[in-house]
Amino acid sequence: MYTSAALRYIPNLLTVGRILVTPLLLVLLSVQSQAGQMSAVFLFVLASLSDYYDGVLARRFGVRSRLGQYLDPLADKVLILGTFIALALEAPDLVPWWAVVAIALRDVVVTIFRSWAEATGQMLPTYRMAKGKTMLQILFLFAILVLRAATHTSPPLQEAARWILYESQLPGLALIGVVGFTLATGALYAVAPVKEQMDSE
Template sequence: MTLPNQLTILRIVLTPIFVVLLVSENISFKQISLLVYVIAALTDWYDGWIARKFGYTTQWGRFLDPLADKILTSSAFISFASLHLVETWMVVIIVIRDILITLLRSYAELKNKPVITTKSAKAKTFIQMIFIYYLLFAYVLNLSFEGINLELSILHPTLIYWLMLFVTVLTLWTGVVYLCDNWKIIKTLYVPAGKRASESI
C-alpha cells in the first residue's frame, strides 16, 4: 500500500476518535479533538501532495481519498448538530448531498470513467472546511475561556445559523451543477455494456 493510501486510511481511523473526543463532557477531550481534526485534515493535504509529486496515484486511492474526506467533514457536521451548534436539517442536506456525489464519483473512478470536479464543487469544499475550522475553534475557545463571554462575538447563534445556511445552500447548489455538468458521463455508467455496444454500431 502506497504512503498516500496509508494516510487516507489514517484519516478514516482518526475520524471516530475526533467525534468521541468532541462530543464528550470533558473540556480537555474537546480541546484534544481540535488537534486530532487538524492532524486528520493535514493528512488530506499531505497525501495529495505526495501523490502528485511522486506519481503515487492508484485507482484505489482515487476511490478512497474523496470518500475519506467526506467521512471526516460529514462527521464534523453531525457532531456539531449533536452539540446543538447547527440545525439538524441543514446537516442532513449537506451529508446526503456529499455522500451521494462522492459515491457517484468513486463508482465512476472504479469504472475508469472519472467525472469532472467542477470549480464550484472545489470552492464548496474549501468553504465547508473554513466553516468547520471556524466553528470548531470558536466552540473549543469559548469552552476553554468560559466566563469571558466570547459567545457574544464568534459563537453567536444567529451568526452561526446564517453561516451554516449559506454553506447548506452552496452545497446543495453545487450538487445540482455537478450532476448537470457530468450528466452524459453519468448516463453511461448505468447503461448495460451490451446496449452500449449496439448503440455504437
C-alpha cells in the same frame, strides 16, 4: 530504491489515517472540557492537513491508484460528515439536522451520478467549486470547534465565544452559506452528464 518504493505508500496511509482518527475526534467532541475540546480541534486540524498532503505527496511521487481515488473522497466524507453529525448531536442549535441531511443528500446524489456516468463510459470532471466546497466546510467546522473550545476557557475569551456562538447570527448565516454552496456544487455534477449527452447528439 527501497526508500522510494516505501514512500509511495505514504499518500494512502495518510488517507487511511484520516479515517481512523475520525472516531476518536467524534468522541472528544462529546467531552465537555477544555482539554477534550482542544484535543478535538487538534485532531481535526491534523486530519484536515492530511487531506492536503496526501494529494501533494501523491503528485510528488507520481502515485495514482484506484484505491487512492476511492479512499480519498471517502475519507473526506467520513471526516466532514462525521463532524457535522457529532455537532448536530452535541449542539443542534449550532448545526441543525436539516443542514446535515442536505449535505449528506448532496453527497449521495453526486455519488449516484458519478457511478452512472462511469457505467455509461463517461468521465465527470472534478470542478474547482467542489474542491472549494470541501475547504469551505472544513473552515466552518474549524471555526465552530475553536469557538466551542474557547467557551471552556476564562473570560473575556469565554464570553466572546459564547456571544458569537449563541447570541449572534454569525454561525447560522455561515452555515446557510456553506449548505447553499455545497448544494450548488452538487447541481454542477447533476447537470454534467446530461450536458455531455446533449453535446454528443
